[in-house]
Amino acid sequence: MPEIHEVATLTSKGQITLPKSIRQALGVTTGGKVAFDLRHGEVVVTRAETEHEDPAISAFLGLLEAGIRLGRHTQPLPEDLARALLANAGHPVNLDEEIDGEVAL
Numbered sequence: 769m770p771e772i773h774e775v776a777t778l779t780s781k782g783q784i785t786l787p788k789s790i791r792q793a794l795g796v797t798t799g800g801k802v803a804f805d806l807r808h809g810e811v812v813v814t815r816a817e818t819e820h821e822d823p824a825i826s827a828f829l830g831l832l833e834a835g836i837r838l839g840r841h842t843q844p845l846p847e848d849l850a851r852a853l854l855a856n857a858g859h860p861v862n863l864d865e866e867i868d869g870e871v872a873l
Contacts, residue, residue: 786813 774787801816
C-alpha cells in the first residue's frame with residue numbers, strides 16, 4: 769500500500785471526512801465501513817470487513833441490537849447454559865465430522 773499523508777479537520781461533533789486518497793487506497797466507497805485501532809498512541813484506520821453478507825442475518829442482528837439497546841425482549845442466559853458455553857469455549861470443532869443420530873432441519 770502506498771504511503772500517504774493527509775490531514776483532516778475534526779468537527780465540533782468529533783467527525784472527520786476521510787480524504788479521497790485514503791478512501792481510494794482502502795477501497796472504501798459510500799456506505800463502506802472503516803475500523804479505528806489505537807496502537808501505541810497512533811490511530812490505524814483499516815477497511816472493516818463485513819461480517820454478514822446475508823440480508824436476513826443482517827436484519828436479524830439489527831433487530832437483536834435494537835432490542836438489547838432498548839432493553840426489550842432480552843434476558844440473561846440461564847446460568848447452566850452460560851456455564852456450559854464457557855466450559856466449551858475454545859474447544860476445537862470439526863465441521864466435517866459425521867453427526868450421530870437424527871437431525872431435523
